Amino acid sequence: MKSHTEYLWMNVPSRRGFVNITSEVSAAVTRSGVREGMVLVNAMHISASVFINDEESGLHHDYDVWLEKLAPHAPTSQYRHNDTGEDNADAHLKRQVMGREVVVAITNGALDFGPWEQIFYGEFDGRRKKRVLVKVIGE
Amino acid sequence: MKSHTEYLWMNVPSRRGFVNITSEVSAAVTRSGVREGMVLVNAMHISASVFINDEESGLHHDYDVWLEKLAPHAPTSQYRHNDTGEDNADAHLKRQVMGREVVVAITNGALDFGPWEQIFYGEFDGRRKKRVLVKVIGE
Amino acid sequence: MKSHTEYLWMNVPSRRGFVNITSEVSAAVTRSGVREGMVLVNAMHISASVFINDEESGLHHDYDVWLEKLAPHAPTSQYRHNDTGEDNADAHLKRQVMGREVVVAITNGALDFGPWEQIFYGEFDGRRKKRVLVKVIGE
Numbered sequence: 001m002k003s004h005t006e007y008l009w010m011n012v013p014s015r016r017g018f019v020n021i022t023s024e025v026s027a028a029v030t031r032s033g034v035r036e037g038m039v040l041v042n043a044m045h046i047s048a049s050v051f052i053n054d055e056e057s058g059l060h061h062d063y064d065v066w067l068e069k070l071a072p073h074a075p076t077s078q079y080r081h082n083d084t085g086e087d088n089a090d091a092h093l094k095r096q097v098m099g100r101e102v103v104v105a106i107t108n109g110a111l112d113f114g115p116w117e118q119i120f121y122g123e124f125d126g127r128r129k130k131r132v133l134v135k136v137i138g139e
Numbered sequence: 140m141k142s143h144t145e146y147l148w149m150n151v152p153s154r155r156g157f158v159n160i161t162s163e164v165s166a167a168v169t170r171s172g173v174r175e176g177m178v179l180v181n182a183m184h185i186s187a188s189v190f191i192n193d194e195e196s197g198l199h200h201d202y203d204v205w206l207e208k209l210a211p212h213a214p215t216s217q218y219r220h221n222d223t224g225e226d227n228a229d230a231h232l233k234r235q236v237m238g239r240e241v242v243v244a245i246t247n248g249a250l251d252f253g254p255w256e257q258i259f260y261g262e263f264d265g266r267r268k269k270r271v272l273v274k275v276i277g278e
Numbered sequence: 279m280k281s282h283t284e285y286l287w288m289n290v291p292s293r294r295g296f297v298n299i300t301s302e303v304s305a306a307v308t309r310s311g312v313r314e315g316m317v318l319v320n321a322m323h324i325s326a327s328v329f330i331n332d333e334e335s336g337l338h339h340d341y342d343v344w345l346e347k348l349a350p351h352a353p354t355s356q357y358r359h360n361d362t363g364e365d366n367a368d369a370h371l372k373r374q375v376m377g378r379e380v381v382v383a384i385t386n387g388a389l390d391f392g393p394w395e396q397i398f399y400g401e402f403d404g405r406r407k408k409r410v411l412v413k414v415i416g417e
Contacts, residue, residue, distance in 0.1 A: 001140045001279045001417045003314035005385050036142035037276060038179060040316055040381050044392030046331045052239050053185045053231055058219030062228050063235075066210065071344065080336030089340050092331055096341075096376055098235055100330055103179050103242055103381055105274035107144050112272060114183030133390060135383035137315055137416060138276060139140045140279045175281035176415055177318055191378055192324045192370055197358030201367050202374075205349065237374055242318050242381055244413035246283050251411060253322030277415060278279045 004032030004136040010048075012126030015073075018060045019121040021050075021132065025104075026111055028134045035109045037138015041119060042101035045130040047091035049098035049122035067094045067124075091124035098122045106138055143171030143275040149187075151265035154212075157199045158260040160189075160271065164243075165250055167273045174248045176277015180258060181240035184269040186230035188237035188261035206233045206263075230263035237261045245277055282310030282414040288326075290404035293351075296338045297399040299328075299410065303382075304389055306412045313387045315416015319397060320379035323408040325369035327376035327400035345372045345402075369402035376400045384416055 006028045008021060025041055032039075041050050053059065071093035076082045079089030102119060105112040121132055145167045147160060164180055171178075180189050192198065210232035215221045218228030241258060244251040260271055284306045286299060303319055310317075319328050331337065349371035354360045357367030380397060383390040399410055 001315075003416065005314075005383065005390070036144075037140075038177075038274065038316075040383055042381075042383070044395065046392070046394050051235065053235070054220075056220060056223065058222055059228060059231055061219045062232065066232055070209070070348070080339045081332075081334060083336055084334065089337060092337055093340065093344055096329065096331070099238065099377065101381060103181075103240060105144065105179055105181070105272055107274070112144070112274070114185070114270060114272075116185050117183065131392060133383055133392075135316065135385070135390070138142065175283075176279075177316075177413065190374065192374070193359075195359060195362065197361055198367060198370055200358045201371065205371055209348070238377065242320075242379060244283065244318055244320070244411055246413070251283070251413070253324070253409060253411075255324050256322065277281065 001137060002034050002139055006134040008132040009129055010121050010132060011129045012123035015126055016064055017123045017126060020055055020118055021121050022119045025119050025134055029106055029111060029136055032136040034106055034136050034138035037106045039104050039106055040101060040135045042133050044133050047088050047095055047125040048130055049095045050102055051098045051122055052102050052117050052119055054116055055118045067097060088125040094124045140276060141173050141278055145273040147271040148268055149260050149271060150268045151262035154265055155203055156262045156265060159194055159257055160260050161258045164258050164273055168245055168250060168275055171275035173245055173275050173277035176245045178243050178245055179240060179274045181272050183272050186227050186234055186264040187269055188234045189240055189271060190237045190261055191241050191256050191258055193255055194257045227264040233263045279415060280312050280417055284412040286410040287407055288399050288410060289407045290401035293404055294342055295401045295404060298333055298396055299399050300397045303397050303412055307384055307389060307414055310414035312384055312414050312416035315384045317382050317384055318379060318413045320411050322411050325366050325373055325403040326408055327373045328380055328410060329376045329400055330380050330395050330397055332394055333396045366403040372402045
């Protein structure tokens with residue numbers, strides 16, 4: 001069995017944002033030499049997500065509005081977590097809706113994707129550096 | 140390491156619906172010959188889900204009502220994504236709540252499941268053909 | 279390829295609660311002898327979750343309040359699932375928000391975690407014994 005590990009550095013300049021990381025993950029799969037297997041891609045920080053959906057800016061706007069409705073940032077005093085001095089409790093909630101990780105099949109040396117699948121990093125408490133883990137296993 | 144790949148075709152005749160695919164996944168695991176490993180099962184379309192829960196029609200009704208409350212289909216004009224000519228923005232939101240994929244352990248050649256676990260395909264924008272990927276790795 | 283399987287028994291004395299299981303998972307990884315691979319950790323019951331987030335009691339309180347807002351327990355008659363004699367329909371909904379499983383990379387023989395990542399069992403219908411599956415594969 002082969003394995004291959006890479007870390008992607010993210011730095012979203014606003015509090016929230018979505019970054020398409022499909023090409024970086026695809027390149028890591030190529031570098032791994034794995035032809036049949038799986039790749040795990042996960043946020044290493046607990047106020048961020050990795051998820052698969054559409055590369056369409058209108059939808060990303062919809063996600064942002066929707067997540068803010070499900071788990072509003074303000075007033076920050078509504079969350080006990082923010083009593084610790086943080087203001088990011090909402091980010092921990094939003095991340096649960098969008099998920100921490102994706103696992104993608106590798107077939108014939110490539111991401112085995114449907115027609116519209118793209119991998120995104122979802123940032124909910126940005127303006128600082130965070131990492132994404134890419135772990136490939138297979139043969 | 141062994142690997143095995145199958146694609147299931149789905150065609151839900153209504154906009155939304157849940158389909159139990161446990162027996163198809165189980166059969167794919169048997170065909171793989173893998174005794175110890177993991178199976179990834181994911182929707183290949185971004186307005187559909189694969190998830191694990193209960194085979195109980197009342198609960199499926201509850202999921203449908205609840206998801207429609209969290210991310211209503213109408214009015215379709217409330218979503219920017221629908222400005223592209225689509226009417227399925229809500230499906231992309233519902234899919235994030237229910238998830239894209241499951242990873243299930245294979246132990247002694249079978250799905251290593253608790254007493255009530257069943258695998259479902261969740262459709263949120265149906266009336267057309269879509270695929271589910273089943274990827275088995277192990278030995 | 280090596281594989282290793284363990285089952286953790288949980289018994290949360292209240293209806294809802296969060297239990298940090300990071301050290302149990304870490305010990306299972308050590309026992310597996312796997313240096314590079316992945317570990318799957320999943321609830322084997324469909325009204326419970328396994329997820330990764332922060333070990334901070336204020337945040338756990340926030341999760342509980344938030345999930346109760348998204349999918350209230352009472353009135354239990356609002357859910358068709360409860361017509362079967364159950365009162366736990368809300369638990370099946372909450373579990374979907376928080377997720378069934380996590381997959382964690384193993385690098386150099388240890389969980390490859392960011393600075394704050396901790397693995398939790400999330401119980402939404404407790405006061406009875408349930409199991410968590412830990413499956414390690416790799417080399």
